[in-house]
Each structure stands twice: as C-alpha cells, then as structure tokens.
Amino acid sequence: MDKTLLSGFRDADLIQTRVNEIKKIITRPWVIMEICGGQTHAIMKYGLEQILPSEVEFIHGPGCPVCVTSLELVDKAVQIASQPNVIFTSYGDMLRVPGSSQDLFAVRANGGDVRVVYSPLDAVKIAINNPEKEVVFFAIGFETTAPANAMAVLQAHALGLNNFSILVSHVCVPPAMRAILSSPSNRVQAFLAAGHVCAVMGYWEYPPIAAEFHIPIVVTGFEPLDIIEGVYRTIVQLEKGEHKVENAYSRVVTFEGNRAAQAVIKQVFEICDRKWRGIGTIPASGWKLKQEWAKYDADNRFDVKAINPLESPLCIAGQILQGMKKPFECPAFGTICTPENPLGATMVSSEGACAAYYQYSLNR
Amino acid sequence: MCLGVPGKIIEIYEVSGLKMGKIDFGGVTREACLEYVPEAQIGDYTLIHVGFALNLISEEEAKETLQLLNQIVEINEEMVQKD
Ligand code: SF4
Numbered sequence: 001m002d003k004t005l006l007s008g009f010r011d012a013d014l015i016q017t018r019v020n021e022i023k024k025i026i027t028r029p030w031v032i033m034e035i036c037g038g039q040t041h042a043i044m045k046y047g048l049e050q051i052l053p054s055e056v057e058f059i060h061g062p063g064c065p066v067c068v069t070s071l072e073l074v075d076k077a078v079q080i081a082s083q084p085n086v087i088f089t090s091y092g093d094m095l096r097v098p099g100s101s102q103d104l105f106a107v108r109a110n111g112g113d114v115r116v117v118y119s120p121l122d123a124v125k126i127a128i129n130n131p132e133k134e135v136v137f138f139a140i141g142f143e144t145t146a147p148a149n150a151m152a153v154l155q156a157h158a159l160g161l162n163n164f165s166i167l168v169s170h171v172c173v174p175p176a177m178r179a180i181l182s183s184p185s186n187r188v189q190a191f192l193a194a195g196h197v198c199a200v201m202g203y204w205e206y207p208p209i210a211a212e213f214h215i216p217i218v219v220t221g222f223e224p225l226d227i228i229e230g231v232y233r234t235i236v237q238l239e240k241g242e243h244k245v246e247n248a249y250s251r252v253v254t255f256e257g258n259r260a261a262q263a264v265i266k267q268v269f270e271i272c273d274r275k276w277r278g279i280g281t282i283p284a285s286g287w288k289l290k291q292e293w294a295k296y297d298a299d300n301r302f303d304v305k306a307i308n309p310l311e312s313p314l315c316i317a318g319q320i321l322q323g324m325k326k327p328f329e330c331p332a333f334g335t336i337c338t339p340e341n342p343l344g345a346t347m348v349s350s351e352g353a354c355a356a357y358y359q360y361s362l363n364r
Numbered sequence: 365m366c367l368g369v370p371g372k373i374i375e376i377y378e379v380s381g382l383k384m385g386k387i388d389f390g391g392v393t394r395e396a397c398l399e400y401v402p403e404a405q406i407g408d409y410t411l412i413h414v415g416f417a418l419n420l421i422s423e424e425e426a427k428e429t430l431q432l433l434n435q436i437v438e439i440n441e442e443m444v445q446k447d
C-alpha cells in the first residue's frame with residue numbers, strides 16, 4: 001500500500017509532468033487560495049510555488065484552527081486553567097498561542113495543571129481518573145475535529161461523568177469561503193478545498209458557492225502530487241471560464257462525506273455566529289453545544305470574569321488569514337516575532353502561514 | 365494539528381462501549397476510535413485525526429488516480445519520441 005497510498009503521491013516524475021501540463025495551458029496570472037493550513041505547510045515544505053509557473057499565485061486561507069480561535073476564548077482558557085481545582089487539557093499547539101496577557105504555557109509554569117492530549121477521549125480518561133477535579137478540554141477546530149469532540153461529550157454522558165466539560169471554539173469552512181469571496185478586497189479566483197474537512201463533510205455544501213460566486217472549487221489532498229493536481233484542475237477551469245466543483249482526492253473524499261460523523265455532530269452541536277481571531281465575527285460560521293448538552297459546556301460551568309482582549313498592535317495575522325497580505329509584509333516577521341516567541345497565532349502552529357514561511361522560506 | 369494521517373487497522377476491539385482499533389503508521393502503532401467507520405475491517409487503510417478514524421481510504425481510487433496520471437506521462441513520452 002505504501003507505494004500507492006503514500007510515495008505514489010510524492011512521485012517526482014508525475015509531479016513534473018503535471019507541472020508541464022499546467023505550463024502548456026496557462027495564459028495569464030491566476031490567484032488560488034488553499035483553504036487549509038496543512039496544505040499551506042505542504043506548499044512551503046515541498047517548494048511547490050517554485051516549481052509552478054510564476055502565473056500561479058497561492059494565497060493562504062484561514063484553515064488553521066489554532067490561528068483563528070478567538071483571543072477572547074484563549075483568554076477564557078487561560079482564566080479557567082488558572083483555577084485551582086481544574087485540569088485543563090488541550091492539543092499541544094494551543095499552549096503557545098498568545099493570549100492578551102499570557103499563554104497556557106505560562107499558566108502551567110505558574111503551577112496550573114495544564115496537560116497536552118492527543119485526542120479528546122484522552123481528556124475523558126483523565127476525568128474518569130480524577131473524579132475530584134474539574135477536567136476541561138479546549139475543543140478547537142474545524143469540521144475535522146468536531147466528530148471527535150462530539151463523541152467525547154457523548155462518551156462522558158454515557159459514563160455519567162459530572163466533572164468533564166469542553167470549551168468550544170468550533171469553526172466551519174463554507175461560511176469562511178463565502179466571507180472571503182464577499183469581501184470587496186477579495187483576490188481569490190479559485191479554491192483548493194480542504195481535503196480532510198471534506199472527508200467528514202463531503203462536498204455537497206460547495207456547488208451553491210461555486211455557482212453564486214462563479215468560482216472553481218477543487219477538493220484537494222495533502223501530498224505534493226495532490227496539490228499540483230488540484231492546481232492543474234483549477235487552472236483548466238479558470239482558462240475555460242468554468243466554475244465547477246471537482247474532487248481530486250477521491251481516495252479519501254466522497255460527495256456525501258462521512259454520514260455517521262455528520263449525524264453525531266448534528267446530535268451534539270448547533271450552528272452559531274463565531275468570532276475568528278484577526279478576522280471578526282462571521283455569521284453562522286461555528287458550532288456550539290446544543291442546549292441539552294449545556295452541562296458539558298465549560299463556558300456555562302465556569303464564571304469567567306469580563307475579558308478585555310488585547311492583540312499585539314504589530315500583528316497583521318487577520319489580513320494574512322484572509323489572503324490580503326503575506327507574512328513577509330509584517331514588520332515583526334522573523335525579527336521580534338518567531339516561533340519561539342510568537343506575537344500572533346499564525347506564528348505558532350506549523351499550519352499557520354507565518355510559521356510555515358518562517359520554517360521553509362527564510363533559508364531558501 | 366489539523367492533518368489526518370493514513371494508517372492501517374491491525375486490531376479491532378471495544379472499550380467502554382466504543383469501537384476502537386490499533387492503527388499501524390508504518391511501524392508506529394496507536395489506538396484510535398473507529399466509531400465513525402463501522403464497516404472497517406482489519407487490514408483496511410484509514411485516515412486518523414485526533415484519535416479518530418475519519419474515513420476509510422480507498423486503495424482502488426488511489427490506484428486509479430495514479431494510473432491516470434501515469435498515462436499522461438506515457439503519452440508525453442510518446443510525443444517526445446515522435447518529435
Ligand atoms: S509575523 Fe507574527 S506579528 Fe507578524 S503577522 Fe505573523 S504572527 Fe502576527
């Protein structure tokens with residue numbers, strides 16, 4: 001399998017052939033946005049921008065959950081994690097995300113019980129083993145983590161746990177695509193849709209977006225050949241003036257997506273307005289716990305004081321996340337803002353555009 | 365953190381009412397929840413994300429995609445030879 005499922009999609013000859021095809025058909029510059037930070041990372045890592053013709057410009061989308069989790073929620077997490085009876089659990093990346101005054105790492109350094117988990121089910125296990133503590137999980141993410149977070153709530157319920165809750169910061173991709181396309185400063189002419197979001201959700205949400213905004217949308221995977229193929233298919237459409245939805249990641253994604261996962265998401269979450277860090281509130285762009293699960297909502301459970309979020313005045317991450325600027329245009333990039341000392345969330349996670357540029361393009 | 369990783373299911377069992385499995389990521393094994401892939405069998409390939417299988421990976425589709433791309437290479441090579 002390895003040959004087919006992995007190295008097959010890294011085959012240098014196949015990649016070069018596809019790049020040549022693109023060179024043959026491209027007649028003018030086009031701007032393509034890859035939604036997902038994982039794809040941004042892959043584009044930088046494999047230097048795909050360098051092997052593609054210069055007419056292809058990537059702008060990097062908001063699909064990095066660590067980057068878009070609102071500053072208010074990070075501050076809330078910091079406050080909850082600082083409480084004495086709490087074990088605060090989170091994916092590792094969130095610990096270094098700057099809050100207004102401190103990050104979760106600092107809470108831990110000051111004696112707070114902050115633990116990194118790999119899966120929300122690990123947080124449920126910690127709750128089982130620590131009945132005298134309040135265990136909170138920082139449930140961030142796009143549609144990819146929602147099935148896991150929803151299942152953790154159902155599992156806590158099935159086990160009768162009274163000490164488990166989640167701080168929900170779920171965001172959804174299609175409303176963000178609409179927001180980007182509706183902006184007067186939009187430059188995006190085609191989307192590479194996030195393959196793993198589509199593994200869960202399918203791509204039945206996209207045809208109306210493609211039709212309304214006359215924009216090609218190609219579902220794309222994460223290997224270099226996947227991304228080049230996604231670019232090829234968008235260029236074919238752009239050159240012909242078409243705007244269809246296509247699936248270039250058929251080994252993982254189907255039109256309807258994972259129905260079982262969608263059903264559980266629907267059982268536990270409902271749509272809400274959501275604030276995105278650096279971008280602002282996008283209507284109906286997130287999920288929150290339904291009323292019947294309110295007991296598992298850390299937001300209800302903890303009386304968190306008024307929060308007055310304060311973003312670094314230098315950070316232009318919001319414009320980067322919407323494709324209006326590139327990391328190089330930030331005066332702090334690589335000087336006072338580095339992965340060791342991030343001023344903004346996009347410098348933290350390897351899927352953040354600033355961190356990906358820092359890691360791969362400074363030494364090119 | 366949003367990246368799913370492909371792996372092979374090498375064991376299936378149940379823990380506290382949840383369908384779980386051992387997943388082999390090219391030598392490293394990890395546990396994952398298989399509730400969302402009820403049809404999964406030992407030997408299937410799956411995409412794992414934050415401890416959950418999001419979908420099964422279709423080897424057939426993977427082969428087909430690669431075959432199509434390989435054909436392009438062959439056509440190009442033929443054209444080069446004719447030139
Ligand atoms: S380099 Fe740092 S300060 Fe500048 S936009 Fe990126 S995260 Fe913000």
